Amino acid sequence: MTGRLPAHVLAERIARAAETVRREPCPRCGADTLVARTPDRVAAVDVRADPEPIHPDEIPAGRTRLAWCLTGSQHTRRIRWRDRWHARVCTHPVLLDHACPPQPIQETLL
Numbered sequence: 001m002t003g004r005l006p007a008h009v010l011a012e013r014i015a016r017a018a019e020t021v022r023r024e025p026c027p028r029c030g031a032d033t034l035v036a037r038t039p040d041r042v043a044a045v046d047v048r049a050d051p052e053p054i055h056p057d058e059i060p061a062g063r064t065r066l067a068w069c070l071t072g073s074q075h076t077r078r079i080r081w082r083d084r085w086h087a088r089v090c091t092h093p094v095l096l097d098h099a100c101p102p103q104p105i106q107e108t109l110l
């Protein structure tokens with residue numbers, strides 16, 4: 001016994017940790033954002049979303065910003081792809097992809 005976890009168990013834990021929704025500032029603009037990897041086995045995506053859920057009616061047309069479902073309960077939060085079939089029956093809070101403001105807001109006190 002070495003106390004080491006088998007590689008596949010370790011890989012599974014790392015994957016789960018990546019799927020856990022975390023609050024992190026955006027590295028570009030410093031805004032509060034939620035980050036997580038989608039628990040999709042085929043095409044997992046690293047998502048950075050604005051932390052405040054929006055009303056589905058506010059999702060921009062033309063997919064300029066993608067919408068995601070915030071699923072699970074407090075300790076098992078996940079971000080999932082919100083496809084149009086699911087969207088018809090969805091009752092999850094909806095998150096939008098984070099988009100940095102065009103320019104940093106700079107206050108000039110002159």
Ligand SMILES: [Zn+2]
Nearest residue numbers: 069090091092
């Ligand atoms: Zn949903």
Ligand SMILES: [Zn+2]
Nearest residue numbers: 026028029100
């Ligand atoms: Zn940003």
